[in-house]
Amino acid sequence: MNVLIVEDESRIAKRIERMTREILGESLLSISHINTLQEALEFVENNPLDLVLLDLNLNGEDGFDLLTTAVSGSFHTIIISAYKDQAITAFEYGVLDFVPKPFNIDRLEEAFKRVITKEKAEINRVKFLAVKKRNRIQLISIEQVLYVKGAGPYTELFLADGTKSLHDKSLEKLEQLLSPTFYRVHKSYLVKMSEIKEIIVESGSKYMAELKNGAFIPIGRTKYKDLKEKWI
Amino acid sequence: MNKRSLLCFLCLWLLLVSCKEQPVYKKHRSVYKIGDDAAWATKGLDDQTWKKKLAWVPDGQIYWTRTKIDILSAPEPLSLYGLQLEVYGEYELYWDGVLIGKNGNPGQEAELGPEGKLWVTFSIPAELTEKGEHILAIRSSLYFFANHIGIYDLKIDHYDDLLTDRLIESSYIHIFAGAFLIASMYFLFLFLSNKKDYTVLVFSISCFLFFTLTMIQFIGITVPIHYRQHHQRLSVISALTFGISFLVPLYFSMQFPFPKRKLILAVCGSILLVMFMLKNHSFNLTTYGMASSMWLFTTSIVVFGVYKRLNGARLVLLILLLCVLIRFIAPYNLSLFVGFSLILLSMLYLLSLRIKDQRLAYENSLVQSTRLRLELLKKNIQPHFLMNTLTSLMDWVEEAPKQGALFIEALAKEFDLFNQIENETLIPITQEIALCRTHLEIMAYRREVNYLWEEEGIDEEQKIPPAILHTLLENGITHSLPREDNSIMFKLVFESNEHYKCYTFLTFANSVKNGGTNRKEGTGLKYIKARLTESYQSNWDFISEPAQHGWKNILIIYH
Numbered sequence: 001m002n003v004l005i006v007e008d009e010s011r012i013a014k015r016i017e018r019m020t021r022e023i024l025g026e027s028l029l030s031i032s033h034i035n036t037l038q039e040a041l042e043f044v045e046n047n048p049l050d051l052v053l054l055d056l057n058l059n060g061e062d063g064f065d066l067l068t069t070a071v072s073g074s075f076h077t078i079i080i081s082a083y084k085d086q087a088i089t090a091f092e093y094g095v096l097d098f099v100p101k102p103f104n105i106d107r108l109e110e111a112f113k114r115v116i117t118k119e120k121a122e123i124n125r126v127k128f129l130a131v132k133k134r135n136r137i138q139l140i141s142i143e144q145v146l147y148v149k150g151a152g153p154y155t156e157l158f159l160a161d162g163t164k165s166l167h168d169k170s171l172e173k174l175e176q177l178l179s180p181t182f183y184r185v186h187k188s189y190l191v192k193m194s195e196i197k198e199i200i201v202e203s204g205s206k207y208m209a210e211l212k213n214g215a216f217i218p219i220g221r222t223k224y225k226d227l228k229e230k231w232i
Numbered sequence: 233m234n235k236r237s238l239l240c241f242l243c244l245w246l247l248l249v250s251c252k253e254q255p256v257y258k259k260h261r262s263v264y265k266i267g268d269d270a271a272w273a274t275k276g277l278d279d280q281t282w283k284k285k286l287a288w289v290p291d292g293q294i295y296w297t298r299t300k301i302d303i304l305s306a307p308e309p310l311s312l313y314g315l316q317l318e319v320y321g322e323y324e325l326y327w328d329g330v331l332i333g334k335n336g337n338p339g340q341e342a343e344l345g346p347e348g349k350l351w352v353t354f355s356i357p358a359e360l361t362e363k364g365e366h367i368l369a370i371r372s373s374l375y376f377f378a379n380h381i382g383i384y385d386l387k388i389d390h391y392d393d394l395l396t397d398r399l400i401e402s403s404y405i406h407i408f409a410g411a412f413l414i415a416s417m418y419f420l421f422l423f424l425s426n427k428k429d430y431t432v433l434v435f436s437i438s439c440f441l442f443f444t445l446t447m448i449q450f451i452g453i454t455v456p457i458h459y460r461q462h463h464q465r466l467s468v469i470s471a472l473t474f475g476i477s478f479l480v481p482l483y484f485s486m487q488f489p490f491p492k493r494k495l496i497l498a499v500c501g502s503i504l505l506v507m508f509m510l511k512n513h514s515f516n517l518t519t520y521g522m523a524s525s526m527w528l529f530t531t532s533i534v535v536f537g538v539y540k541r542l543n544g545a546r547l548v549l550l551i552l553l554l555c556v557l558i559r560f561i562a563p564y565n566l567s568l569f570v571g572f573s574l575i576l577l578s579m580l581y582l583l584s585l586r587i588k589d590q591r592l593a594y595e596n597s598l599v600q601s602t603r604l605r606l607e608l609l610k611k612n613i614q615p616h617f618l619m620n621t622l623t624s625l626m627d628w629v630e631e632a633p634k635q636g637a638l639f640i641e642a643l644a645k646e647f648d649l650f651n652q653i654e655n656e657t658l659i660p661i662t663q664e665i666a667l668c669r670t671h672l673e674i675m676a677y678r679r680e681v682n683y684l685w686e687e688e689g690i691d692e693e694q695k696i697p698p699a700i701l702h703t704l705l706e707n708g709i710t711h712s713l714p715r716e717d718n719s720i721m722f723k724l725v726f727e728s729n730e731h732y733k734c735y736t737f738l739t740f741a742n743s744v745k746n747g748g749t750n751r752k753e754g755t756g757l758k759y760i761k762a763r764l765t766e767s768y769q770s771n772w773d774f775i776s777e778p779a780q781h782g783w784k785n786i787l788i789i790y791h
Contacts, residue, residue, distance in 0.1 A: 010680045011624040036713070036744050057616055059744045060710040060754065082619030101615075102623035 001027050001115075002048055006066065007055040007080070008035040012101070016053055016080065019105045023112050037061050041069055049075040051115055056081045056090070067093055068137045072130035074153065074168040076176075078111050091125035093139075094177050118172060120179035129157065129174075131165050140165060147217060148174055148182065148190040155190075160213070185209055185227055186220040196231055199224075256313070257388040260300035264381065268294040268339070273326035273369040286382075292375030294339045299368045299383065306362050307390060313361045314391030315368075316353045320380035320459045322346075323372030328360050336458075341375035349456040353398075355391045376460040402453040409446040412576065416440035419583075431486045431586070435579050438479045442572055445472040449565070466515040473519045474508040477526035480575055484530050487582050488537030488545060500529045516564070523568060527555065530575070544585045548578045601766060605654065607759050608699050612650055624678040635677070642673040650699075657767055658695040665690070665724070668705050672722070675709050682719040683709075689726045694733065697763035703756045704737050704776075704785050712741030712782055720782075732790045739782040764789075 003020055007013040013033045020031060032047075034040045037058045044052065052070050054077055056063030067090065070077040076096040079086070080103065087098040097111040113119065128139040140157065149156045150171035157165045167174065175184050182190045191209060198210040199219065207219035209227075219227060263282035266289055271277065279298050289295045307313050315332075317325075322336025332355070336348030360366065374380060387394070416439035423433040448468050451457060457465065481500050485493050507521045531552045537545030555571040562570060612618065621643065628636035649667045653659045665687065672683040705722060714720050721740040728734065757776060764772045764787075771790040776783070 009620050009624060009678055011627055011678050012620065015623070015627040038744075060707070061744075082615040082623075084615070101619040102626050104626070 001050045002029050003031045004040070004043060004047070004049055004052045005031065005033045006035075006040045006052065006058065007033065008058045009055075010035070012055075016108070019108050020053070020112070022105065023109050027116075037063070037066055040066055044069060044073055049073065051075055052077045054079050056083065056086055067095070068130045068139065071095060072132050072137050072168060074170065074173075076115055076173060078115075088125075092127035094126045094129060096177065114176075118176055120176050122180070124178055124181040126177050129167060131157070131167050133165070142178070142181070146192055146195050146211060146213060146215070148178075150188040158215070183227060183230060185223050186218050189217050191217055193231065199228060199231065255388070256303065256305050258302040258304060259386055260302075262297050262299040262383055264295060264297050266293055266295040268296070268371065272296045272298070273331075273371070274329040275367045288379040289374055289381065290378055292339065292341050292373045294371060294373050295381070297370040297372065297381075297383065299386075301366050301368050301388070303361050303363055303366055303388075307358065312358055312391040313356045313388055314353050314394040315356055316351070316385070316387040316389075316394050317383065318351050318385035319370065319372070319383050320350070320377055320462070321372040321374040322348050323370045325354055326369040326371070327356050328366050329369070330357065330360060332356055338371055338373040341373055346376075346458045346460050348458065349452075350459045350462055351452040351456075353391075353394050356388075377463070380459075398453055402450070405446060405450045405453065408573075409443045412439045412443040412446070412573075415580065416443060431483060431583065434479055434483045434486065435583055438476055438483065438576060438579065441472050441475045441479070442576055445469060445476065445572075446569070448472065449569070470508065470515050470518050470522075473522050474504055476572065477504050477522040480526050480579070481529040481533060483579055484533040484537070484548075487586070488533055488540065488542050490533060490536045496529075500525070519568070520564070523571070527552065527571075543589075544582045548582065551575070551578045600762060601657075604759065604762055604766060607755075608650070609654060611699060611702070612647060621674060621678060628677060639674070639677040642670055642677065646670040646674060653698040656698055659698045660692070661690060661694045661696050661726075662692050664696050664698065664701050667699065667702050668722070671702060671705055679709070681714045682717070684719055684721040686721065686723040688723065690724065691726055691728065694726070696735075697767050700760050700763055700787070701735070701737060703760055707754070707756050708739040708741070708783060711744055712739055713744055715740070715742055730791065732788050734789075735787040737785040737787070738779070739784075741782040743778065743782060
């Protein structure tokens with residue numbers, strides 16, 4: 001796993017680094033530490049990452065610029081901050097966890113567990129998805145998203161206005177963030193439960209979900225039973 | 233009272249004073265003749281040859297005045313008509329040839345000295361007031377003002393009414409004047425308690441002058457005066473009017489300041505002075521001229537106030553326009569008094585607005601002080617400082633407990649210093665420096681940077697608002713990166729001369745690249761500025777700017 005720590009308090013950064021090494025052990029491929037916003041934005045742009053541990057208040061700057069950039073990336077973001085009141089907003093933007101300072105290794109391990117075990121969220125707190133469009137970050141309200149289709153390492157967001165948008169996160173990572181509002185009906189599809197109008201059984205045990213906008217989404221054989229339970 | 237009800241009240245009052253009962257008599261033109269003959273009092277005398285006008289009667293000679301009067305309705309049985317007169321001179325009064333009253337000693341003024349009064353009320357015997365034509369003959373002499381010939385005021389009504397009306401009038405006038413006397417005293421005391429506030433003094437004097445003016449104007453009600461003294465009364469009235477006419481524009485110029493104020497006021501004062509000094513046959517004309525120029529200057533000032541959208545100017549302008557209206561619908565004397573009192577009321581209104589503003593400003597400053605205290609208290613418990621410190625502390629305790637203990641000591645010291653300064657608005661500079669040094673100690677544990685502190689020319693006697701340098705230090709730490717040797721240096725330089733004291737606070741560090749965005753004014757700088765204002769009002773300057781070596785803050789406090 002490639003980890004980046006963005007933190008301007010060097011003692012705390014060292015603490016996070018030490019604990020990360022302890023928790024991840026051999027699965028840690030690389031770990032870097034950056035203490036300014038500008039460098040962090042550049043680093044995120046140019047390096048493959050799996051996880052960013054981010055402090056929102058760097059050198060008196062507002063870290064939300066970095067937050068929106070971070071959450072639009074392909075990696076998961078965990079916030080480590082002194083300001084507990086920022087937690088709700090951070091979750092709305094789609095961070096995986098929010099670790100308030102001061103923290104111990106148990107709390108950090110709990111956060112890492114979400115990454116490692118790909119644990120799904122119990123309630124969906126995400127309100128926006130940040131996508132990169134023409135070098136700018138655009139926030140898409142989760143209300144707008146009908147379903148998500150996997151496209152290699154990326155995903156396509158299908159929106160209520162008929163357009164679609166590319167997201168850098170994999171379907172797996174989005175599923176982790178967007179559960180249980182969205183359900184993985186197929187290995188390539190993540191659908192908003194409230195959008196499903198009908199479940200159609202076709203000949204040859206083919207299952208399809210008809211959405212309210214008229215689109216048909218294939219349902220995986222193994223998913224059918226579970227979906228039916230949840231949908232009813 | 234709001235604006236509308238004030239206006240209604242005024243209209244009602246005007247309506248009441250303008251309603252008069254039908255008079256019971258009709259006065260014809262007077263005719264005059266120098267000389268003395270007892271027969272000139274008789275009713276049937278042919279006075280065709282008498283003069284319609286008499287310019288003056290020299291040496292206090294006797295002259296007669298005959299005036300035809302029609303009684304339109306006889307008095308009720310058992311009641312009397314009375315006659316109220318304002319006539320210069322000493323005289324005997326004949327009604328249809330019968331002597332009904334005497335005021336002084338006509339023809340003998342020089343020998344016997346002044347006697348009698350200017351305003352007198354006589355009763356007319358009931359049998360002489362039947363409906364029809366009557367003759368009022370006055371045998372008089374004018375030793376002192378030989379040209380003041382004629383009947384200046386005459387009124388016939390029920391004798392009782394004439395007397396009681398004067399009593400009622402007198403009680404109203406006293407209440408009216410008393411209100412202004414009290415106002416003048418109240419605002420005088422207010423001024424004495426705050427001698428900087430000259431508007432209050434000007435208002436107090438204006439009220440007092442107006443009180444005196446009212447009392448002198450209606451002096452006849454309380455003090456009987458001889459006609460010889462009347463000139464003095466009018467001189468005093470004119471002087472009082474001069475005073476008020478200057479003070480009112482002066483007051484408004486203080487409330488609605490305008491460019492070239494002194495020059496315009498000097499012009500106003502000169503015009504008034506010329507009017508006042510210029511000998512003129514009529515005091516009324518002088519008074520009216522002064523009141524009019526006062527109105528003109530005041531209105532111009534208030535119009536400027538309205539143009540500048542100053543608080544209260546519009547209502548005052550409305551009142552000034554109302555004064556013009558009153559001038560046209562009410563008798564001269566009344567309009568002058570109503571006008572003056574309305575203007576004084578509008579001055580009071582402005583004063584009350586200002587007092588309200590002052591109160592709000594004071595309350596605001598109290599709130600501001602409390603807010604600053606809270607801000608100071610918050611410094612140590614705001615999450616960024618506290619949580620980051622605690623996280624670092626946890627780490628030190630876990631990894632190097634001995635160092636951790638020292639860290640805790642430094643933290644305890646900073647908390648202790650904050651407790652000491654918490655309620656102060658100024659603290660010794662040495663205490664402030666101690667605070668900064670402790671803070672650096674804490675930050676060294678947190679950031680593992682070698683923080684250096686230097687001082688130059690510090691005067692240990694000096695005082696400074698609490699946590700100002702501390703705030704600059706915090707900003708310096710937050711916004712800087714260590715130099716190549718992992719150090720950041722702060723330097724405090726103090727200079728002073730007879731004009732000002734100056735603190736220069738320098739940060740020697742690498743600056744944080746922030747992508748071109750300027751550093752915004754954060755709560756820290758706002759705190760510093762509010763603290764400086766609290767202790768030094770506007771006598772300070774603060775500059776905070778990037779420098780080649782890092783950052784530079786200059787704080788100047790003027791003596």
